[in-house]
Amino acid sequence: MESEQGKKANYPRFYRQSLDKLAKEQRILSSRKKGSGRWEKQRLKVAGIQEKTANQRKNFLHHKSKELASNFDAVVIEDLNMKGMSQALHFGKSVHDNGWGMFTTFLAYKLKEQGKQMVKIDKWxxxxxxxxxxxxxxxxxxxxxxxxxxxxxxxxxxxxxxxxIKKEGLRLLALA
Structure with missing residues (x-):
């Protein structure tokens, strides 16, 4: 298969897309009396938006991990500390929105099912x-x-x- 050099992974920021709608519904929720019928109805509305965002993210990550697992015999990734990045570098929402941990989990099990390898490069x-x-x-x-x-x-x-990262991954694969 042809190499996809120079191609960037453009993640559709699902949380960022729903942020305005979510904020509006949460403001409405905060003005309702907790425990009332209208509060419960509004709470479900907010939960629905959050669930839709989570499902969109999960669906996207499943499709991307399947695409990589199908097209490559080995995938090399950097073992990143996303929680640390979100706190130290002030990337909070953006880092959490991309679902890196979920993606690596999906990718690992899909590669393992097909007898392929995932190589993690040390974060340092x-x-x-x-x-x-x-x-x-x-x-x-x-x-x-x-x-x-x-x-x-x-x-x-x-x-x-x-x-x-690719060179280091190939070096580690040669050692294995």
């Missing part, structure tokens, strides 16, 4: 700081979106990181 592996061309390392702030190396290599930060 310097995938972003390492040049995918010459292997040199340099510190990079989160604000820098383009990787510039002293060897002359220039690439998108995420693309460079993906190449490094």
């Amino acid at each position: 592996f310097p995938s972003t700081k390492k040049c995918s061309c010459c292997g040199a390392e340099k510190p990079m702030s989160l604000a820098e979106r383009t990787y510039h190396c002293s060897c002359g290599y220039v690439a998108d930060r995420d693309y460079n990181s993906a190449i490094n």
